[in-house]
Amino acid sequence: LDEALIFEVGTRETTGVDLPDVPDVRMRLGGTERNKPIDLPGLAEPEVVRHFTRLSRMNYAIDMGVFPLGSCTMKHNPRLNEKVARLPGFADIHPLQPVGTVQGAIELIDTLAFWLKTLCGMPEVAMSPKAGAHGELCGMLAIRAAHEAKGDARKRVLVPESAHGTNPATAAFCGYDVDSIPATPQGRVDLAALKAKLGPDVAGVMITNPNTCGLFESELKDISDAVHAAGGYVYCDGANFNAIVGKVRPGDLGVDAMHINLHKTFSTPHGGGGPGSGPVVFSAALAPYAPLPFVRKGDEGYELVEEEQVAAGSHKGSFGRMVAFHGQMGMFVRALSYMMSHGADGLRQVAEDAVLNANYVLRQLEDDMTAPFAESGPCMHEALFSDEWLDGTGITTLDIAKAMIDEGYHPMTMYFPLVVHGAMLVEPTETESKANLDAFIDTMRALARAAKAGEVERFHEAPFYAPLRRLDETAAARKPKLTWSEPEVAKAAE
Amino acid sequence: LDEALIFEVGTRETTGVDLPDVPDVRMRLGGTERNKPIDLPGLAEPEVVRHFTRLSRMNYAIDMGVFPLGSCTMKHNPRLNEKVARLPGFADIHPLQPVGTVQGAIELIDTLAFWLKTLCGMPEVAMSPKAGAHGELCGMLAIRAAHEAKGDARKRVLVPESAHGTNPATAAFCGYDVDSIPATPQGRVDLAALKAKLGPDVAGVMITNPNTCGLFESELKDISDAVHAAGGYVYCDGANFNAIVGKVRPGDLGVDAMHINLHKTFSTPHGGGGPGSGPVVFSAALAPYAPLPFVRKGDEGYELVEEEQVAAGSHKGSFGRMVAFHGQMGMFVRALSYMMSHGADGLRQVAEDAVLNANYVLRQLEDDMTAPFAESGPCMHEALFSDEWLDGTGITTLDIAKAMIDEGYHPMTMYFPLVVHGAMLVEPTETESKANLDAFIDTMRALARAAKAGEVERFHEAPFYAPLRRLDETAAARKPKLTWSEPEVAKAAE
């Protein structure tokens, strides 16, 4: 059943909100009063509840089943975290209240910062970045600020070809030239090639570890040493921190800055595409350049270091402010709740179970699908397949993804990383049971066999059992329709 | 997709709850220690969330669309009510706390009592009954206690044949003989027949008003007068109070006791079959016999009249306690929130809109379906149809109901009231929009025409588009399987 748009069912007269009467006062809008309708439809509350309830039922979500979207770490979102994030003491305080009235909130930020620094083995953390890509920007700005402080205007940043698109985009945003580092046939950064590119104009490297091929960069420490020796800094994309949390500390690998996606490793809900949260840990070398605001423990409790304090001489090296206010407080509460629930032992178990689940999937499916790096050692928390096994079938990675929908699964990540042809990146996460994995493996095997057996229609036409059939994305981009407008017929009739 | 039972997927070892370690103490279970497993499966939290999320998606509910179940008043359940019912000050207090620590809770009960008494025009209310049928019992016990107090052991209770099944069941429960009153051809109580049955052994009558044919008992005041003159009392089944709240007060019609389904008229959620809540308002004649506990305003705030106070001489006439503690507090908060939100004006509008919606449906459909009481005047908040229009089609009321499922609707009430053949009782409630009603009417018309056109398969086999096809209720009752047990095969294999 189709769901009408609110613009097709609401009216300007209807409202689903009751408000007290407006007192009669002398208005002071100075001639800026609205004089035309906004043309916004309203609905009574029952209709609003139904509209969005029915819309929700057209979505797939972790709460419904396995969501093996590689690199996105779609794990269980505990409801405890939702509950504590809604405590009025966190949810109902203003970012500019006098600091004395929000000591508990600042304590929470400081506590979360302590957990993040400890797990990473790094001395400083910037809490304010709003998402992973924003964290990357934060890290790269710190690198650029550090070089600038030394009067050393370097121009190049090295980025492996397997990197997330945000890496080169971020480096470019900071005014750097992006230089690509090739991968070895084993799917890791080519250390020799990297060393060859190092030089006095290289500001740093951006390395994802574990990388997007699902492998641990076993030579990262050597890379770091080489980069440091060349006067550069090491930025680590922490999107895959889930695989190693509690097993190894990035600080011990020579990393200078790394963002942490609280919505991945620490399970704050993705919410259909945000909000995220991307704190960045820093080495001692970069710590002085970290952005505002900052938490500091003073004699009379927690203090916030903001523009005012900087003006007064504190934290002078900071490259400035990345965002209004203090970052994603709502996500901080959820992440800390998640971390406290797991504790040091549980977080280590998270990494172990995530890696075990991914290796289990990889080994069970490598005979039916192509695992290009199967010989490169164990994978971390993602299992990467290429589309080589589909050669000659006329079936693509996209078709496989859509056929998975018919089997009741969210598809894995498609066509990423770019270093593998027709990539399929499967990340089960640690919150899947063995029974779920076995069922998933059975399904994937059956699909692989059906594909090889030439059942093309089942794939080309998929999905059959979704709220909608395959959507025409090309038409959408050709003549973009981004907002609703009244159909011409209806307009004419008025 | 089928959803396995928790017993088929859980294990005894798994748990979705973390608990602190158990301190080492000298146990004091006196030899009653459990020595065999309970055999309860456990699941990790992610699996529990998914299991019940997926189960929920197999249900139809008000939040999804029109739910025209006659006599059940399935109206919008505002989320504000859920929110306030969860305020710790209401949800997290114990029924036996010292009265001084729960003054706000008692104030809430007293405030709700005031609203109910005022809307009904009656001087007393018993708050503790747990549901409508429990309220009926409360009312009939008061009637019996009142007669007993007078030393007048009456034996008969008159009940119209259109009554809810709970009415005769309740009367019988209190030891009364049930005597049925016929209906007039217009669908109302036959006043003359009723008067003829009155006599010194008649304890009272149980009248539903508006009645289950959807009609207002216009002669209720005359009935009351006649019953009172014969020394009896008038019990009113208030299930349909929604149609008249704010328009007429039952007290003004001579009613001595009436239960109010808070989950109908005042919108506390039905929750898949409960909890309900059924406070009972009383006339001055019955007030002295109302059950414990009771709220009283004293010099030092609110007091509770319980067994202790009765022993000390207060409220001596009470027929006793119907339930542990004070009734459905959680429902009281929701109902009061609903009533305060509507206010006196909004509650009156509720009745008017509910009646308008039902009449609109009745008049739009009376040509395509059979409305046996269409000539009896306007209906109240329910529109009643019989199956006469299906004569000769080979299609039944049940078939129509199941075909409605395929159209995305919950069926109306079927085969009730019994006074009409193949009854279909439609109650739209006031929270449906005109657009929803128009769509519903169009659907029902189309179904009616399809039925008359002989499209029998569409009806006999319906539903086609539901989580399950038609279920075999006879088989279920023949060899009842009420609990899960391990399949014999699996057991044997162990």
Place this chain on the structure above:
Amino acid sequence: MRYLPLTDTDRQQMLSAIGAADIDTLFADVPESVRLDGPVRELPPHASEMAVERDLGRMARKNLTASDAPFFLGCGAYKHHVPASVDHLIQRGEFLTSYTPYQPEIAQGTLQYLFEFQTQVARLTGMDVANASMYDGSTACVEAIFMARRITRRKRALISGGVHPHYVSVAKTLTHFTDDVLDVHTPVLRPGAPGDDLDALIAAIDEDTSCVVVQNPNLFGHVADLGALASACHEKGALLIAVVTEIVSLGAVRSPGEMGADIVVGEGQSIGGGLNFGGPYLGLFACNQKHIRQIPGRLCGETVDASGKRGFVLTLSTREQHIRREKATSNICTNSGLMALAFTIHMSLLGEAGIRKLAALNHARACQVADRLGALPGVTVLNDTFFNEFTIRLDREARPVIRHLADKGVLGGVALGRLYADDGDIENCVTLAVTETVTDSDIDALVAAYEGALSC
């Protein structure tokens, strides 16, 4: 009004569509003399969400909540930690705003959890089957007495003095006009085993006895083996009805079924439910297979659909009022569906391992508190055996002490004078419950408060 979708334009259009001049035309059958001419005057007009929240919030803040104080009350209602996912799931609209599953094709969600619930309750209580829940423990208890009468065709029910006095009151009220005869024993606060009257009950069973009703753990917290009582019942053809008000106890204590009970009723609020000032709660009702056609209330059973797939339906409804009317087994027409759902979810989270650890933790905490309080001058612990609840006798009347503690912000138990209005000895007694939610500092605060109250 935010909940009413009709606009004035809609209303006008609809009235003219049905040929009514105005809305009062539709109320023509309500005699004009009693028809109200406007909103009820004594009540306020409609209010915004903000205003309603503010008003109700003000009332809520006047109460001392169980989480804001060291908290030790029990006697039929218990404070346990309920996982956040439980409340999240029961609020899903598809559960919350659905009706009794009379149309099983679009109610499998409700029906399947009821089937799971029935199985969980049956296993916990050690019985074959359970119903889909009832209003609460007290009403389930009286329904069991009626059921025993129907089965045995005898009228005399023996009720232990250890049964919750509210449950006894309810039974008295509801049997007042029926043929049932209640023989209620007076509670005896025997040192070591308060409320234990098993021997007296055994002695009192006769050929006219339909059932013996005994609570375990009883109101005073005492826990006992019901085996001998069950045998005595069965010897005389009577049924044993066991009442369990603290269902968590079944994680540590042998089930009534294993001890020989014929019907087990209970209050399930401890699992999945909050305190809620006494309601809504969750009546549990379990018995053996042979009596299923005498069970009151709703039952869910397994069946198949037209295509052969497993499914669930309400079943055996020929027992019920909407079919049998005055001949029904009960007038009951509602269960506690949503509380049953909360129970099922919480119990699925706990599982065998969880409920057993939870029970062990409750017992251990209770032992710790009993030891600490028992060491105070002026306090005697009456119980030798208990689960998570025990009774103490003070050297003075208990109610003022409990009120004094409350003034100090400590909710220190239920003074039994609140429940037993007219007994001398019992007025000095307090029953305390100790659950997993109690912290060490709560215990320290409790002990200090009693010490302070008793030293003056």
Place this chain on the structure above:
Amino acid sequence: MRYLPLTDTDRQQMLSAIGAADIDTLFADVPESVRLDGPVRELPPHASEMAVERDLGRMARKNLTASDAPFFLGCGAYKHHVPASVDHLIQRGEFLTSYTPYQPEIAQGTLQYLFEFQTQVARLTGMDVANASMYDGSTACVEAIFMARRITRRKRALISGGVHPHYVSVAKTLTHFTDDVLDVHTPVLRPGAPGDDLDALIAAIDEDTSCVVVQNPNLFGHVADLGALASACHEKGALLIAVVTEIVSLGAVRSPGEMGADIVVGEGQSIGGGLNFGGPYLGLFACNQKHIRQIPGRLCGETVDASGKRGFVLTLSTREQHIRREKATSNICTNSGLMALAFTIHMSLLGEAGIRKLAALNHARACQVADRLGALPGVTVLNDTFFNEFTIRLDREARPVIRHLADKGVLGGVALGRLYADDGDIENCVTLAVTETVTDSDIDALVAAYEGALSC
């Protein structure tokens, strides 16, 4: 661990299935020298729900919440009443636990509300199109500056002194290493029109100006007609970027689009969102149709599926980093999906009638408070015109006064010294916001508190 479903048996079975001796075999690529041999020692072990709730609850209780005090703070974050149904709906698992809608066939729920959101934002701001939201207002603002550079191929952005200082800081930080040149005007607290520098901005526009950034209502609450500024911009080929931090104002004030803005950015937290100590918030971004291929961030567009049914997809992703990498319009990869949902729901509830009444109520309440405060000795109201926020000058430094009020339990506005560290005059000023949540007694308490603080 309650969130981890693998049992030890599962783990053993899986390890042997993949031929690994133990779990550390799978971590063989992590050099042994850095591999941790056990849980990180400085952190505590796992904790129960109860314990976590207790710990976090303790921190939460240390804060003075906006609902526990008469509350008058604004400056980019506003306390409005959010209907209970909003928070209920956004918590549905299908919304909360879903991902970016890359697979549109199973994400129509998310996509359709984004399409509705884009339409609502476009209409409110008076623009043709809007994107699917950004991190917050401050980051949306700097993205608009970049977009203006891309469109005009000019580098100089003029920034009004009335723009929120945090927004200015963010723009400074993010343009520090790009080619952009920011010309930031210093705020002037002109009596009657604090922060109004429209004339100065008009005078400063030149052939190298990419855009003028102006906030309306501005940080000090002053509201103005931007028409003349827009014309001046367009005459010189520059774009007008309008910033709206209090989106409710658009229910009463003409939209930036009607005034001639080319890009409108804003903070949408007021609709559907709580205060949340500053995040997550909701960045709004709207512009005219002709610039859509330069928009940063995610866009949802209408299309059809293979059977011809209407559907929605993410579109124009060739602008984005996952396709264009270093040539993307922005590195942004996340929106504020859930906050956008809350906005869409709340706005659907309000509708035209609701948002206009809400805005009128805010304005009227603010006028009342301005009149009351203005009557106090030692207080001067600077604004002649405003929406729901205005600035007062005290006869002394404002920060100690605000702290003093907080000690008395009144959150009496934002002392501008908190935002402008180094300005003399501004240190005596306070900006206050007044919304529909303020009661008469809140106003009385505010006035009394100021009176008290200023009389000593």
